[in-house]
Amino acid sequence: MIMHSLTPHLRNSHYCFLPKFRNFSFSFPISHKFNFINPNFPQNSKTYPTFIVRNSSGSITAKPSSELRKKRGNDSDSCSDSDQKLGDLRELFSKPNINIDAYIIPSQDAHQSEFIAECYMRRAYISGFTGSAGTAVVTKDKAALWTDGRYFLQAEQQLSSSWILMRAGNMGVPTTSEWLNSVLAPGCRIGIDPFLFSSDAAEELKEAISKRKHELVYLYDCNLVDEVWKASRPKAPNKPIRLHDLKYAGLDVSSKLSSLRSELAGAGASAIVISMLDEVAWLLNLRGKDIPHSPVMYAYLIVEIDGAKLFTDNSKVTSEVMEYLKNAGIDLCPYESILSEIESLAERGAGLWLDTSSINAAIVNTYRSACDKYFSGRGYQNEIERSNGESSGRYAVYRSSPVSLAKAVKNDAELEGMRNCHLRDGAALAQFWSWLEEEILKDVVLTEVQVADKLLEFRSMQDGFLDTSFDTISGSGANGAIIHYKPEPGTCSIVHADKLFLLDSGAQYHDGTTDVTRTVHFGEPSSRQRECFTRVLQGHIALDQAVFPENTPGFVLDAFARSALWKIGLDYRHGTGHGVGAALNVHEGPQSISFRFGNMTPLLKGMVVSNEPGYYEDHSFGIRIENLLFVKELDTPNNYGGHAYLGFEKLTFVPIQEIRQG
């Protein structure tokens, strides 16, 4: 209770540190740093003669402006026919095999991914609201959309009058379940697509609506929005899967599988379902192109003691990958067959390791029901009961995925790749900043989008470049204070010489992933800006230089980064550091450096974290200084308590501007 009231102002934080993100809080959408919507395109061709167009995988292509306009036109059409879509959706409610009174449409895909493929953007399709965080709820006569403070304005503009905008976090605004409990007569049936809710989130929802005796109905067979979407729905991505070179991965798939199997055996489990896409990619040393910014493919993986099955679309699997999987003892199965395999596992008496914070409700419930069917409910027994002298097998083990931690602790090859790609990334950034300074000093007018695209151009010339690791945050002046700012051509600002300019960007390379923020001024900053910048930098340096005993959770260090700001009554409403994958997701868990004190994961040698304190003055300016660091053991003169003492080494090498004294 106290935790709750402690940081109400911090709940809109823009960082989707995975531990929180994976515990999808249904009634209060977890926001994140980057929009997942596809980039729109420059409107004013005069100031921006050459269009650089990124497709969903981030590679650069050039398209004529006519095609771009056509695409934009389609977008606005799809916004105006919102009522038609709602009508079509409600018609499905009364179909005999469905028979529901309300339907909930979250933002998620089936894997709790931060970035998702376009075909899974169902909430955006049905509501017209394209922000990254939001939940739509449709009853027979009402439709409501929940989003957080970052998106109130955008939602107001995008939602038709059929929609009620629920400003989550504002006083008196109900949660989705509170709202459903108030607008529906008792005893209604509320439908969800069980693939789109983590098991934990679904259980929480079920509990909340049971107060009015509503039933949560799992509609396994079809997603109702997809039924409405029909032919216009984008195809599921099916880009070819590629091998991730052992020289970057450091550990071959058989070693990784063997460690995982030891963990399974140790926990008394005989199989595990991996559903987080970066975990699947990391474990198999495979990479995909299904999602912008994240080099992963849509897939589930089941690892048993004596075998493994990859569930993915056949068409993505080249003959090289097919051969590779065969050699690794991994069978290929259709993506859609995951539930039947779960059922079969239960029938065979497998003890399944389930991370219910990330595994979707469809999988967990299928396993539980099947255990009920075959073994009279013993599958429900929890780990505590199990460990109490019962023999192994046939019971679920409910624990965090062991792959999450294994992936977070980088091996030498992964660190080497991270170091190398950061040097190349730093070179691209040096070229970029030098170019930008020159242009600005020549009084060339450049928009935030043009600048971001130029950076992409420099990065794409570097060896091994694949994609941006998130949509570049390029914010001049007041835009720098919008933490999730995404400049759009046509509406974005120009980069003013007399304002602070905040640039947060990153890239995916074959050998690693980068994420770096710099804030610069091309003219004379105010004394206020100098003071704030200095204190942010002091915090950045305090964290950078921190030394701490092994087993220290990240949140212990969070205050170091804030202390200099606190001294004059300033702060920032986001965490200080998140994990970063090695040639994988730019945001990963389980560690974080944050005021989210519940995350007890210690910072371990080999983990990569960002160090990104900031300060934001609404309608005026934003400051953030971000490096990536890795955790290393230090050679301290003492080792009190026999403990190793840890610190950080920088991965990022990009100059920090010295803001000149006025």
Added chain:
Amino acid sequence: MIMHSLTPHLRNSHYCFLPKFRNFSFSFPISHKFNFINPNFPQNSKTYPTFIVRNSSGSITAKPSSELRKKRGNDSDSCSDSDQKLGDLRELFSKPNINIDAYIIPSQDAHQSEFIAECYMRRAYISGFTGSAGTAVVTKDKAALWTDGRYFLQAEQQLSSSWILMRAGNMGVPTTSEWLNSVLAPGCRIGIDPFLFSSDAAEELKEAISKRKHELVYLYDCNLVDEVWKASRPKAPNKPIRLHDLKYAGLDVSSKLSSLRSELAGAGASAIVISMLDEVAWLLNLRGKDIPHSPVMYAYLIVEIDGAKLFTDNSKVTSEVMEYLKNAGIDLCPYESILSEIESLAERGAGLWLDTSSINAAIVNTYRSACDKYFSGRGYQNEIERSNGESSGRYAVYRSSPVSLAKAVKNDAELEGMRNCHLRDGAALAQFWSWLEEEILKDVVLTEVQVADKLLEFRSMQDGFLDTSFDTISGSGANGAIIHYKPEPGTCSIVHADKLFLLDSGAQYHDGTTDVTRTVHFGEPSSRQRECFTRVLQGHIALDQAVFPENTPGFVLDAFARSALWKIGLDYRHGTGHGVGAALNVHEGPQSISFRFGNMTPLLKGMVVSNEPGYYEDHSFGIRIENLLFVKELDTPNNYGGHAYLGFEKLTFVPIQEIRQG
């Protein structure tokens, strides 16, 4: 789980921050800073011609050495007859109304007090082990005593061969319940005195032993150790209760009761049981002399919406206090009648607010059984169920005591008293340090005990002095590294001019409570000592100067106090700050500044905390620098997020020695 493995080395910490202390961890005795055993007396009358003898209330009397020797003789006798006591105890096991196979004897009294009256030191009596932390378990053929690393040596010396010493925290040492599960045949009856276990601790124990189908038997009617102890058992303390002047309390009893009653009503409860002795004293503006160091009396208090009852020994209540209670609408009841009143409350349908982490199992179980009896078990319903639209009354509300937080946030009068007594205390300490320096430089040989007693002499000359607030920790050289060190006459060291000397002491005054530590060197400290002292002081200053937003839990600041030590691989194995009562217990919750990250209580304006980082080099030296501070709102140039920013103001005014450069 991670929390557990994170800080195994920290579990022997010496600070009994109340939030942890109150959640008495049965299998692993929570240690605390100060022994509760009565002081022994100097042996060598040559070096210590005048005996200063403190009685249990801390006032000073002089006794002839013959009487002292007699007392010591008795002590050793009582150690040798341990087997006889065990035999007598086991004989009681088979009595028809008892019929148990094992009996557990914890250190606690019925109120989870840190310091307890001698008549309640049952574990010390039965086992002969007098350390502050320990649990004795006696079966029909075995006897075992659990204590932690601080007391292994002492326990080895004090336990007879009939006892197995369980070195808690060492590899492979079972918990009490694990041991009982292993040595008893399944289905045994394990007896406890339910007054001596918090309800939470008893439930945990019950759960743990149920694995072998043992039954936990609550023996309400008698404490078996008391039965063995018989006539030689010290009488229950019955010192007169006195009024705590309103000019120190700041708020009269009717205002306090009225606030409490509002909280009860708000929570839907109609009555509350207060069992923590400092909470009873604070709420009623009364003080007692039942326990050394703590100005409290043994009592329970029940506050109902329309009345209140104080359960205490009539003989402690002077006519003045009787009149006072009558005016405040508080009825006086015998201490022993608490359970019958609880039963009567349940019968009358009262909804009882119970803090099960501090209220003993006897009370909680009596209430539950009575609710079962009168209302078919509805008393079991927990708060969540209750709040769900049910009408109030007749159900327990399980929450932390609201008095704990109210007491921790000092009002202006309390802060004024704390400020004033700290100035007088500082004057006494200044006299003392000046005296000590002079004596040492004159080469006078002084023992740690003599020095502590001289300090007591200076303090006792100050207005309003009542008692020490804990046994003075006076440690020269290596003794300073023993965090719980209590010098004993005869065995204690002299205060060497060429060693670091650590002195941690405090006092109870009519208007407040003090706690201060200084570490000094009368000669030339080594460069190692200088470095460590400097870093401890840097940590002390970092915390002293910290600024933080309102609603920050104390643990967020803990790392500030350690950072300078961490930089060279050093640390200390205790928390950095605890709450302190105003003319009450020297240790109070709910706030703390500690690596115990679970304590989410924010530091609130008006709270008093200690700031006491340290460093301890085993067998060599110890350093600790401690001030008391209170939390105040700062006038920062900004108030980001609309929040108040808080900091500390010093209560303690005692010079910190500048350790000279060599």
